[in-house]
Amino acid sequence: MPEPVRVQSEPRRSQVPGSKVPGSQVKAKIKKAKSAAAERRGQQQAAAENSVARVVVDIPLTHLDRTFDYRIPENLDEAAVVGCRIRVRFAGQLVDGYILERANTTEHQGKLAFIERVTSSEPVLTPALATLCRAVADRYGGTLVDVLRLAIPPRHGKAESEPPRDVAAAPPAPDTSAWVRYQNGPAFLEALAAERPANAVWQALPGEDWPRRLAEAAAAVAATGRGAVLVVPDHRDLTRLHEACVELMGAEAVVSLIAGLGPAERYRRWLAVVRGAVQVVVGTRAAMFAPVADPGLFVVWDDGDDLHLDPHAPYPHVRDVLMLRAHADKGTLLAGGFARTAEAQLLIESGWARPIVGERAELRASAPRVTPVGEDFDVARDEAAKAARLPSVAFEAARQSLANGAPVLVQVPRRGYVPGLACGNCRTPAHCRRCAGPLALAGGTDEGVPRPPGCRWCGVPDTNFRCAACGSVRLRAVIVGAKRTAEELGRAFPGVPVRTSGATEVLASVPGKPALVVCTPGAEPVAVGGYGAALLLDGWALLGRQDLRAGEETLRRWMTAAAMVRPAGAGGRVIVGAEAGLSVVQALVRWDPGWHAATELAERNELGFPPAMRMASIEGTPEAVAAVLNDLALPDSGEVLGPVQLGEVDEDGRSDRERALVRVVRGEGKALASAIHAASARRDMRKEPEPIRIQLDPLDLI
DNA sequence: ATCGTCATTTGT
DNA sequence: CAAATGACGATC
Numbered sequence: 001m002p003e004p005v006r007v008q009s010e011p012r013r014s015q016v017p018g019s020k021v022p023g024s025q026v027k028a029k030i031k032k033a034k035s036a037a038a039e040r041r042g043q044q045q046a047a048a049e050n051s052v053a054r055v056v057v058d059i060p061l062t063h064l065d066r067t068f069d070y071r072i073p074e075n076l077d078e079a080a081v082v083g084c085r086i087r088v089r090f091a092g093q094l095v096d097g098y099i100l101e102r103a104n105t106t107e108h109q110g111k112l113a114f115i116e117r118v119t120s121s122e123p124v125l126t127p128a129l130a131t132l133c134r135a136v137a138d139r140y141g142g143t144l145v146d147v148l149r150l151a152i153p154p155r156h157g158k159a160e161s162e163p164p165r166d167v168a169a170a171p172p173a174p175d176t177s178a179w180v181r182y183q184n185g186p187a188f189l190e191a192l193a194a195e196r197p198a199n200a201v202w203q204a205l206p207g208e209d210w211p212r213r214l215a216e217a218a219a220a221v222a223a224t225g226r227g228a229v230l231v232v233p234d235h236r237d238l239t240r241l242h243e244a245c246v247e248l249m250g251a252e253a254v255v256s257l258i259a260g261l262g263p264a265e266r267y268r269r270w271l272a273v274v275r276g277a278v279q280v281v282v283g284t285r286a287a288m289f290a291p292v293a294d295p296g297l298f299v300v301w302d303d304g305d306d307l308h309l310d311p312h313a314p315y316p317h318v319r320d321v322l323m324l325r326a327h328a329d330k331g332t333l334l335a336g337g338f339a340r341t342a343e344a345q346l347l348i349e350s351g352w353a354r355p356i357v358g359e360r361a362e363l364r365a366s367a368p369r370v371t372p373v374g375e376d377f378d379v380a381r382d383e384a385a386k387a388a389r390l391p392s393v394a395f396e397a398a399r400q401s402l403a404n405g406a407p408v409l410v411q412v413p414r415r416g417y418v419p420g421l422a423c424g425n426c427r428t429p430a431h432c433r434r435c436a437g438p439l440a441l442a443g444g445t446d447e448g449v450p451r452p453p454g455c456r457w458c459g460v461p462d463t464n465f466r467c468a469a470c471g472s473v474r475l476r477a478v479i480v481g482a483k484r485t486a487e488e489l490g491r492a493f494p495g496v497p498v499r500t501s502g503a504t505e506v507l508a509s510v511p512g513k514p515a516l517v518v519c520t521p522g523a524e525p526v527a528v529g530g531y532g533a534a535l536l537l538d539g540w541a542l543l544g545r546q547d548l549r550a551g552e553e554t555l556r557r558w559m560t561a562a563a564m565v566r567p568a569g570a571g572g573r574v575i576v577g578a579e580a581g582l583s584v585v586q587a588l589v590r591w592d593p594g595w596h597a598a599t600e601l602a603e604r605n606e607l608g609f610p611p612a613m614r615m616a617s618i619e620g621t622p623e624a625v626a627a628v629l630n631d632l633a634l635p636d637s638g639e640v641l642g643p644v645q646l647g648e649v650d651e652d653g654r655s656d657r658e659r660a661l662v663r664v665v666r667g668e669g670k671a672l673a674s675a676i677h678a679a680s681a682r683r684d685m686r687k688e689p690e691p692i693r694i695q696l697d698p699l700d701l702i
Numbered sequence: 703a704t705c706g707t708c709a710t711t712t713g714t
Numbered sequence: 715c716a717a718a719t720g721a722c723g724a725t726c
Contacts, residue, residue: 055726068726091725092704108726685723 044114047077050102053115055088056125058096058145062680065143067100071112080115083123083130085155087116098125098148122160124152124274128329129291135324140696141616141676142314150312151289152270159268165277168252174219178212181205181362184354192220192332195296199326199353201344202336203593206367206563207530210336211237211244214299217334218280219248226296227279229325231288231318233305236508240526241282241301249280257283257290285310288321295329298322302337303344304549304556305522306699315695319343338563338593339556342604343611345597355594363591368534368565368572370589371397372580390492394535397573401532402496402514404571409527409534410518411561412485423467423474430465430475485537486518501525521557530566532573539578539585548609548701552600555584559593610697614669616676617701619646619659620692628692629660632679635671637664661701672696 054067070088072080080086080099088097094116106112125148133147173193179185184200191198204210218228230245232238238258245254255269255278272278274291281290285308288300300308300319308318319335326333333353335344347353358366373391398408423430430453453462453475466473490498493516501507501519510517512529519525536558543554558576566572578585587596605612618628625643634640640662645655664672676694683692 052726057725059725064725070726088726090703106726110726112726 044071045074046114047072047074047080049077050104051077052103052106052112053080053086054100054103055086055097055115056100056130056144056148057088057090058098058148059090060143060145061684062143062677063682063685065137065145065677065681069106069108069112070115072102073114076115076118079118079121081121081123082127083125084121085119085124087119089113089116098130100125100130101127120155120157120160122155122271124155126274126291129274129289132289132321132325132328135328136316136321137314138670138677139320139324139673140314140316141673141680141694143677146313147289147316150286150310150316151291153266153286154263156264156267159264159271162268164275165272166252167277168250168279170225170279171219171222171249171253173223174216174248176216176220178209178216182356182358184356188334188354188356189217189220192217192297193224195224195226197326197330197332199333199347200335200356201340201348201353202334202356203340203358204336204338204563205358205362206338206565206591207567208338208366208563209244210301211240212248214241214301214334214336215244215248217297217299218245221297221332222249222253222279224296225279226294226331227292228281228297228299229287229290229292229295229322230280230282230297230299230301231308231322232282232284232301233307234284234522236506237301238282238284239508245280245282253278254280254282257281257287259284259286285318288316288318288325295325296331297334298326298331299334299336302339302556302560303335304337304339304341304552309699313693315698317697320697323347337556338559339552340593340597341552341556342597342601345594345601346611349598349601357594365569366567367591368562368574369568370562370574370576370591372576372578372585372589374579390489390535391575391577394537394575394577395492397533397575398493398516398535400571401573402493404532405514406512406529406532406566406571407510407515407517407527409524409531409561409564410485410489410516411521411524411534411536411557412518413520413537423470423472430467486516489516489518499525521561524561524564527564530570530572531564532566532571534561534565534574536561536574536576536578539576543578543582543584548604549699551584552597555587555593555596558584558588559591562588608663609701612666613663614666614672614697615661615663615701616672616694616696617659617661617698618643618692618694619657621656621690622654622658624688624690624692625658625660627688628679628683628694629662631682632662633675634662635664635668635675637668638672639663 051072053070053072055070057064057068068090080102082099082101084099086097086099087094096119129151133151134144137144137147176189179189182202188198188200204213214230218230221228230241232241235258238256242254242256255272257269261269273281276293279292281287281292283290300322303319310316322333325331335347335353348355371393373393401408453465464473465475486498486500496514496516498516498518499507499510501517501523503520506523507525509526509528512527517525517527539554543550547553562574565574576585576588580589583596583599587593601612604610618625622643629640640660643658643660646657646659647655649655662672673696676696680694
């Protein structure tokens with residue numbers, strides 16, 4: 001509906017006639033055209049009813065993080081529905097926006113501008129989604145439009161005009177009897193079926209078909225007519241979960257949302273959800289916002305996986321967003337996994353969630369036998385095994401598994417983890433002169449001087465290394481990755497096929513035949529019939545990381561791998577390369593992630609670390625960080641740690657990036673979030689050019 | 703980006 | 715002293 005452009009004679013305000021300056025004539029012309037456009041708008045008629053639109057404008061400035069009222073013209077009355085995408089003139093420029101609500105009155109003192117056009121009448125920002133996104137923004141001290149960008153995929157016109165997909169009928173109630181293996185399991189399923197909130201933290205038993213269990217929970221909710229949102233860390237997990245859900249509920253009832261679908265398909269599936277055509281959404285991270293109608297269940301699987309933290313501002317975490325949703329929609333949160341995070345432990349200890357753990361007898365029947373191997377192990381006598389530095393118990397366990405016709409899982413740390421050292425000349429691995437342990441870079445500095453390499457076993461630093469083989473004094477870093485381990489193991493088990501699964505190529509599954517499956521943590525393929533043994537090598541590389549979560553993360557990776565091994569009764573064995581005295585190792589041996597999480601949480605309480613306290617990191621140039629810290633109105637318990645230098649430090653001891661941490665007691669988390677919002681608003685208003693990154697509840701702390 | 707507001711500079 | 719210019723802040 002293009003309006004005819006009428007250029008009329010218009011009342012001119014004091015325009016000096018016959019100005020001699022050449023430029024002013026051009027200026028006058030522009031002014032004339034602009035005001036003609038303004039007049040055209042001025043002639044528009046407002047819609048008869050609810051002509052005021054509360055609009056979210058898509059401008060990422062914190063001090064503009066509120067709605068602005070616009071007038072809906074008569075000709076857009078029908079198109080301008082609540083939740084639709086629009087274009088408005090905001091401070092002179094055309095910007096995208098959403099209609100949050102329509103009303104008859106406005107608080108705004110001045111004149112309201114008209115909405116320029118309706119991009120599409122599809123109501124994508126439903127009231128429930130708007131409330132959720134506002135709550136997420138508030139929780140993280142971020143802006144609504146930042147969260148909307150994560151929650152609503154880009155529009156694709158063609159997908160919108162396609163005929164809507166059929167609404168699937170509610171599936172029948174599933175058989176949930178497999179949940180009797182768990183304490184609180186049947187009660188949890190009953191609560192779902194009765195539409196009672198029953199937040200829970202679930203520790204899956206080893207070997208558990210967890211996609212099937214989650215599908216059962218979703219189906220139990222779907223049978224009541226309510227919806228479910230299930231979020232897993234990665235693509236492989238999603239494939240398994242989607243299959244299980246389709247099997248139980250049919251393909252029409254389930255939609256899988258995943259990054260990397262392409263804009264059309266992504267928007268098509270998301271539209272099916274917002275239009276209420278599907279009850280169950282499975283997906284990765286971004287699916288945490290899926291606007292399912294009347295949701296009754298929110299699931300996060302393996303909440304310790306760092307993929308659950310969105311890397312875009314305001315950096316929301318799947319577990320926390322789903323907690324907000326469960327609370328707002330009177331639904332249930334289920335946080336499941338083989339291990340347990342300190343955050344999940346806090347949910348239990350605070351009474352917010354109940355634990356669902358395996359019955360003792362079930363655990364005994366399903367867990368593999370776990371054997372720790374410390375550093376003073378017996379190297380296998382076999383010559384090839386000796387070359388691979390394989391402990392004799394590990395060699396034995398692997399041999400037995402292969403003899404039973406089952407594959408062996410070998411977990412090795414990812415490339416780029418703690419590097420070992422080798423001779424810079426002949427590449428012979430560098431060993432400690434005292435105990436022959438591996439030398440490694442210690443990391444960090446002592447009063448500005450980088451620490452010398454040290455022994456990973458006895459800790460003695462080696463300031464003047466000399467290669468035992470060639471006499472060179474040069475050192476180089478090496479990483480014994482999956483590939484090298486695979487080669488060495490292949491020689492130790494001649495004739496056995498070796499498969500690798502890691503960064504470059506991740507296998508989804510391997511057949512239940514003798515094979516060595518070498519993989520990095522998180523890339524373990526599912527084995528048909530389970531693995532006969534798992535060798536968790538180089539535990540020190542996982543445990544030795546400078547990270548608050550190193551222990552928790554190590555246990556999570558070990559348990560996820562060990563859960564794929566056959567029960568001890570069927571000969572399943574796990575050999576873990578770490579000292580038996582470590583609490584992480586104890587937790588694996590006893591298969592007690594709850595105990596470890598409780599220990600971990602108690603320790604963090606003592607040290608004042610998350611989740612006992614809430615923290616925020618502020619990262620940027622030293623000046624910018626100092627300015628924010630100075631401006632930040634911290635609550636009473638507020639405390640600043642640092643700032644510390646990041647990246648390269650020059651010879652004057654300066655770095656161009658710094659990071660400070662602030663922490664408050666949990667109860668003042670809201671105050672911290674609003675202080676961050678206020679400080680960001682002042683920064684944006686001042687148009688500070690230096691970029692800064694403020695993150696609430698960051699994962700990496702040390 | 704662009705508008706209004708306010709203070710400062712410029713032109714009689 | 716009024717008009718012109720510039721800096722600034724809000725932005726419906």
